[in-house]
Amino acid sequence: MVREVKWTKYLWLSLLSFGAFMLEYLSIFVIEVTFLHIDIQNDTMQQRSIHCIIMVFMWAIFIGILLFFSRKYYHFH
Secondary structure (H helix, E strand, O other): OOOOOOHHHHHHHHHHHHHHHHHHHHHHHHHHHHHOOOOHHHOOHHHHHHHHHHHHHHHHHHHHHHHHHHHHHHOOO
16 A cells, blocks of 8 residues: 655654754753863863764664654654
């Protein structure tokens, strides 16, 4: 059985994916500057590594949310 998928479903998924790119700014300007007190202009190798580790966890969580959202609401498999 072939079902036609509306273009708005793809639009919402693409907007959610674009929002994931904003996670980088959230990580840099909110988490690292506010909570970790890291000066982003003078990053050391250790601070860059911490940034990468934070981004890995944030991307993993976001990908899980995106997969759950697309399966539950749009029945994409």
